[in-house]
Amino acid sequence: MSTQAASIGSLLSALLLSDHRVLRRSWETPFTHPLEWSELREPTYLAYQPWAARFPDHVFDSAWRFLTARQQPDQGTLLTAINALIDEFLELRHGEVRIRRDLFGSWLQGVASRVSLLPIQATADVSLGVGRYTLVGSSRLQPVSFDSGASPWRRQILPLLRPEEAPVADYVEREGLHETHLHLNGSTHAEICWLRAIRNPHTEAREFVDAWTRGKHSGRIRELVGQANPELTPQVFYQHLRTASRLRAWLVGAAKDMITPKVLLPTSCQYLSSAGNDEWSIGLREPAPSWRNEPDIEDELTWMAGLVSRLLQRPSVQLTRMFHAYLLLSNEYYRLLVQSEAQYGFDQFQKFTLTELREPAERDYRTRFHAMHGPRSATSTVGYLEGRFAPKDTPVKAYKLFKAILGGYLKYLSDTADIGRSHGRPPRTLSALLAELDRYFQWPIIRHRSIHRLTLVAHFIKQPWPPAQMHQAGPFRHYPLDLQLRRMTGVMLSVLARWPRLQTWVRGIDAAANELHAPPDVFASIFRVCRRAGLTRHTYHAGEDFRHLLSGIATMWEALTLLDLRDGDRIGHGTVMGIRPSLWLERMPATIILSRGEWMLGVLAAWQLLRDRPGTQACAFRLQRELEEVAEQIFGRSLAARDVERAMALRGLSRYDLMRQQTGEGNSHHMSLSELWREETELVWSACQSQPQPVGLLWRWLSDESVQACSDELIAKEAHFLDAPTYVQLQQALMQHVADRGVLIETMPSSNVRISQYHNIDEHHSLRWMRVPGYVEEGDPEIMVCLGSDDPGIFAGDLETEFYLLYGALRRAGLGDSEALGRLSVLNERGRTYRFHHPMLA
Numbered sequence: 001m002s003t004q005a006a007s008i009g010s011l012l013s014a015l016l017l018s019d020h021r022v023l024r025r026s027w028e029t030p031f032t033h034p035l036e037w038s039e040l041r042e043p044t045y046l047a048y049q050p051w052a053a054r055f056p057d058h059v060f061d062s063a064w065r066f067l068t069a070r071q072q073p074d075q076g077t078l079l080t081a082i083n084a085l086i087d088e089f090l091e092l093r094h095g096e097v098r099i100r101r102d103l104f105g106s107w108l109q110g111v112a113s114r115v116s117l118l119p120i121q122a123t124a125d126v127s128l129g130v131g132r133y134t135l136v137g138s139s140r141l142q143p144v145s146f147d148s149g150a151s152p153w154r155r156q157i158l159p160l161l162r163p164e165e166a167p168v169a170d171y172v173e174r175e176g177l178h179e180t181h182l183h184l185n186g187s188t189h190a191e192i193c194w195l196r197a198i199r200n201p202h203t204e205a206r207e208f209v210d211a212w213t214r215g216k217h218s219g220r221i222r223e224l225v226g227q228a229n230p231e232l233t234p235q236v237f238y239q240h241l242r243t244a245s246r247l248r249a250w251l252v253g254a255a256k257d258m259i260t261p262k263v264l265l266p267t268s269c270q271y272l273s274s275a276g277n278d279e280w281s282i283g284l285r286e287p288a289p290s291w292r293n294e295p296d297i298e299d300e301l302t303w304m305a306g307l308v309s310r311l312l313q314r315p316s317v318q319l320t321r322m323f324h325a326y327l328l329l330s331n332e333y334y335r336l337l338v339q340s341e342a343q344y345g346f347d348q349f350q351k352f353t354l355t356e357l358r359e360p361a362e363r364d365y366r367t368r369f370h371a372m373h374g375p376r377s378a379t380s381t382v383g384y385l386e387g388r389f390a391p392k393d394t395p396v397k398a399y400k401l402f403k404a405i406l407g408g409y410l411k412y413l414s415d416t417a418d419i420g421r422s423h424g425r426p427p428r429t430l431s432a433l434l435a436e437l438d439r440y441f442q443w444p445i446i447r448h449r450s451i452h453r454l455t456l457v458a459h460f461i462k463q464p465w466p467p468a469q470m471h472q473a474g475p476f477r478h479y480p481l482d483l484q485l486r487r488m489t490g491v492m493l494s495v496l497a498r499w500p501r502l503q504t505w506v507r508g509i510d511a512a513a514n515e516l517h518a519p520p521d522v523f524a525s526i527f528r529v530c531r532r533a534g535l536t537r538h539t540y541h542a543g544e545d546f547r548h549l550l551s552g553i554a555t556m557w558e559a560l561t562l563l564d565l566r567d568g569d570r571i572g573h574g575t576v577m578g579i580r581p582s583l584w585l586e587r588m589p590a591t592i593i594l595s596r597g598e599w600m601l602g603v604l605a606a607w608q609l610l611r612d613r614p615g616t617q618a619c620a621f622r623l624q625r626e627l628e629e630v631a632e633q634i635f636g637r638s639l640a641a642r643d644v645e646r647a648m649a650l651r652g653l654s655r656y657d658l659m660r661q662q663t664g665e666g667n668s669h670h671m672s673l674s675e676l677w678r679e680e681t682e683l684v685w686s687a688c689q690s691q692p693q694p695v696g697l698l699w700r701w702l703s704d705e706s707v708q709a710c711s712d713e714l715i716a717k718e719a720h721f722l723d724a725p726t727y728v729q730l731q732q733a734l735m736q737h738v739a740d741r742g743v744l745i746e747t748m749p750s751s752n753v754r755i756s757q758y759h760n761i762d763e764h765h766s767l768r769w770m771r772v773p774g775y776v777e778e779g780d781p782e783i784m785v786c787l788g789s790d791d792p793g794i795f796a797g798d799l800e801t802e803f804y805l806l807y808g809a810l811r812r813a814g815l816g817d818s819e820a821l822g823r824l825s826v827l828n829e830r831g832r833t834y835r836f837h838h839p840m841l842a
Contacts, residue, residue: 005341005760006103006110008052008063010088012044013081014114017324018331019047020229026328027269031321035077037068051342074315078324079308082123085111090120092128093164097121101163104808105761109753112796113340115331116191118297119323121161122304126312132305153370153415154377155298158189160797162804167821176383176449177799178831179372181539181572181746181788183459183512184387184405186353187368188361188793190337194330195295196361198248201241207356208336209234217354224351227343228335243273244329246280247322254319255306258285265318269325294367338796339754346514346545346755352794365408366415372452373416374800380416381800382452384835388459388510391488398495402502403430406437409454413440417451434501441840455837457539458492459510460485460526462518475659476702478522482655486677489526493533493676507836508537510572515544519601520559524652527563529676537836538565539746544573545755547594548717549584549727550602552576553734557605562652566741568834570786574745575756577734578765581727587757588719597711600630604648606722607641609733619726634711635700647697650687654680655702661688662699728777736781744784744834745769747827749805750797751790761809770823772813786831803828 016022021043029035041064048060070087071080089107090097099107111117125132197204212221213234225232232240250266253259263283266272272280311320337357339349362368374381389405392398407426410433417440427433463481466473474480496502509530511523520540527538542559546552553576559565607623610616624641631639659665661684688695700707722730738745747766758764767775769785787806789799803824810820 006106007088008048008055008059009067010085010106010110011051012048012060012063012067013084014111015044015047016040016077016081017115017119017327018335019043019328020231020332021047023229023325023328023332024231026321026325029321030268031266031318031325033321034317035321035324037064037071037077040077076315076317076320078320078327079123079311082120083127085120086124086127090124090128090161092130095130096164097124097128097130097161098164099161101165101808102812104163105753105805107161108750108795108797108801108805109341109760113338113754114335116194116327116334117161117796118191118300119304119327121159122301123308125301125305126308151415152294152296153367153412154375155296156192156294156367157371157373157375158191158297159301159375160801162801163808165804165807165817167817168804168807171821171825172381172800172803173376173379175825175828176379176452177381177787177803178384178828178835179382179452179788179799180386180570180744180786180831180835181748181790182372182385182387182799183791184365184368184389185358185362186791186794187371188358189371189796190334190793191297191300192295192367193337193358193361194333195297195300197333197357198241198245199295201238201245204360205237205241205357207359209237211354211356215354220351221355224336224348224355229332232332239273240329240332243269244326244333246272246275247326247329249281249284249286251307251319251323251326252303253284253286254310255303259283260285266322337793339794341754344754346516349751349755349791349794350514353791358793363404365405366411367408369409369412369452369454370415372798373412374798377416379449380452381798383449384832384837385452385454386457386508386836387454388457388512390461391458391492393484393488393491395491395495395498398491399430402495402499402506403433405456406430406433406505410437410440413437413451430499431501434499434504438501438504438840453837453841454505455507455835455841456505457508457510457537457836458506458535459512459541460488460523462511462513462515462522462541464514464517476655476699477708478518478655481518481522485523485526486656489529493530496533503534504838504840507535507838508539509535510539510541512541512572515541515555516547519651520555521562521651522655524562525654525680529680532676532679537569538563539570539572540565541572542574543571543576544752546576547598548592548602548719548721549576549581550606550721550730551594551598553609553730554602554605556734557609557737558601558651560737560741560743561649565743568742568744570744570746570834571738572746572788573748573752574738575752575765577731577738577745578768579756579758580763580765580768581731582724583763584727584757585719585724590719591716592719593714593716595712596630596634596715599715599717600627600634600644600711601648603627603630604641604644606730608645609730609737610726613729613733616726616729619722634707635697636706636710639697643694643697646691646694647701650691650694650698651701653684653687653698657681657684658695658699658702661685662703729779732777732779732781735783739781739783742784744786744830746788747785748788748790749802750795754795761805762812764806764809766806766827767809767813770810770827772810772815772823774813784830784834785827786834787827788831 022040025039025043026035045060067084070084089099089103091100212218212225260283307323336355337352339352372382372385389401392401427436465478496506509527540559540563543552543556546555556571556574556577559571603623603626607620607627611620627641627644628639631644657680749761749764749766752758752764753761766785769783787802789797789802792798806824807820810823
């Protein structure tokens with residue numbers, strides 16, 4: 001069981017606002033009937049119990065009684081639950097609602113991962129007396145800063161709640177943050193997608209339903225849907241969206257005095273769901289929902305604050321119940337977009353990338369670039385931004401993607417850069433778009449940090465190889481992925497050659513997705529080809545998710561050596577190199593199941609890293625014997641460790657060209673005749689001539705069905721195969737190689753806490769890498785680290801959130817404000833210094 005990030009009371013409050021059991025009770029109960037605590041106890045307990053199964057029931061009982069005792073007269077369960085969260089986490093500082101510094105990590109993990117924060121912020125604005133709104137008429141609220149002519153993009157930015165820390169606020173305002181690891185798809189916040197979805201349910205959710213019901217990942221999406229609500233079907237899903245849209249219309253009407261006097265409010269969710277288009281809104285002066293051209297977050301906050309103000313002045317059971325039902329429906333949708341504290345691990349994370357729910361909102365990149373700019377009008381929160389995108393397999397798709405990304409960026413520049421540019425017709429071709437962008441960055445009036453400066457990094461996707469269906473998987477390991485990578489690389493490089501100005505923007509490559517699906521060596525040849533083509537900046541996701549500490553270490557070691565990362569290249573995440581081994585051993589099963597081949601490569605990497613390290617000779621000898629034993633099982637004959645090492649060192653060779661050499665095809669039917677690929681053929685030929693025996697062994701590893709079957713067989717190995725101090729030495733040996741090669745590690749705190757074994761941010765390995773006393777291990781070499789946000793939409797945050805998270809952790813570790821900020825500024829400056837940007841964008 002994972003430790004609760006926040007208190008049990010806050011967990012119960014979040015469940016009252018989000019769980020499908022509570023939603024079912026709300027759906028079935030007429031709005032005229034208040035949902036009493038006694039009616040909500042059972043569904044809340046059933047939602048709570050699996051997550052806190054190791055706590056005795058009296059923990060729940062006490063927290064439940066404490067929560068119910070907080071109810072104020074005429075408030076009901078909804079406002080009691082929201083106010084309990086406000087009382088625990090929020091405070092009023094300098095006229096603004098802020099998160100208590102010591103509870104920021106708990107807030108993000110325990111609350112923001114479960115529920116939308118808009119109703120909490122709106123209620124806090126009212127209950128804490130924030131001067132954001134002014135009274136219009138008898139009860140209607142509008143923002144003090146209301147300006148009908150304000151730029152629409154400012155109204156679409158989600159105002160994320162944070163602590164108020166003067167050193168951090170000053171630093172961000174003065175220096176800006178530098179984003180080194182952000183996936184453009186996955187960066188849209190759930191609230192934007194929700195407002196679009198209830199405006200046009202069928203259009204917005206069509207691709208999601210297709211993926212859910214008949215897509216190639218439908219099984220995994222059904223698992224995600226089942227966690228949000230086991231009773232959801234496509235029909236029920238659309239029903240819920242339509243009902244929420246109608247509820248919102250009534251709630252906005254109540255907040256803005258748009259309901260005809262003495263009209264009967266809707267009686268239930270069931271009524272709103274089944275009523276015809278001409279009857280559900282009878283009594284609303286403005287029957288259609290109030291929509292702008294784009295989702296309006298400011299308007300959403302305003303009507304929610306207005307409704308809460310009205311409910312406090314004139315309590316209404318029906319309106320309170322309607323508001324509660326709306327929040328339950330919105331948080332059901334939220335759970336399909338944001339990875340919660342209860343959904344641990346990379347496999348859970350990946351389900352959120354497969355749903356297509358963000359796809360309609362993310363066809364236009366403009367809103368995302370505004371979100372990364374932040375709420376400050378004149379100054380961007382982010383100085384340098386590296387956006388990751390997935391390359392396409394046809395020139396037409398690649399052309400459209402580049403035009404969409406850079407077209408969105410150009411719109412962002414036009415909206416925010418005060419250089420006198422008119423909002424004329426957008427460029428119709430990619431050439432014209434690139435020329436216009438060139439003109440922007442040659443314009444002398446663009447002030448430093450008035451915008452964020454973009455560069456793009458192509459991230460290839462790791463795909464699983466189906467060893468159980470060898471006859472379908474091709475002549476060697478990862479054959480389908482190898483062909484796909486060659487095709488996508490060829491397309492990307494041909495597009496860059498066709499439009500040379502694109503090379504100003506596309507500056508590096510990466511490989512992302514589940515690292516258990518494909519090893520680094522599959523990508524080695526395309527990394528070399530891209531380097532020859534001028535894409536010399538490389539990064540690689542590694543050590544993020546791993547079955548065994550040894551196999552995670554091996555992935556990072558292989559990324560370093562087989563991809564030849566060095567001199568400002570990077571590795572994304574690298575958790576395995578930083579996590580405290582004793583913590584990993586404590587929280588993992590004593591016995592770990594993994595494939596024999598994965599185990600062999602893990603032992604090989606450990607042996608290579610420890611064999612020359614002082615004081616580890618006995619351990620290295622044990623690793624050597626284990627390596628030779630498992631290699632004999634796989635290859636069916638006795639092999640020396642050095643023989644295995646020589647063969648595995650050649651894994652970075654082009655598999656396609658190796659197949660042609662081994663099958664005697666020679667130089668016939670080249671897949672590509674370009675010099676970029678011909679060098680790969682020559683590398684393979686040279687290896688075959690100079691190292692025939694290692695190449696032969698490698699080819700057996702890649703293509704022999706009996707070797708593959710034996711290497712893919714699952715075996716059980718102890719987590720404690722090595723003890724914790726030896727694992728530390730193994731990490732330190734890897735850290736030294738990272739440091740010697742000049743490679744940086746991109747760290748993403750929220751992502752790692754949600755995916756790794758951590759219970760909270762205070763355990764995060766970046767504190768070790770920042771050499772904080774009590775976290776650094778004796779003998780740790782210093783490495784270079786930079787900061788990223790990964791998928792801010794899926795983790796309900798942004799880069800500033802990550803900065804504040806680490807600042808709070810450093811302060812709790814005993815550092816003063818200056819020292820904490822100083823250590824963080826090193827991470828931020830490393831992101832600036834080692835950015836991938838073209839000099840024109842510097």
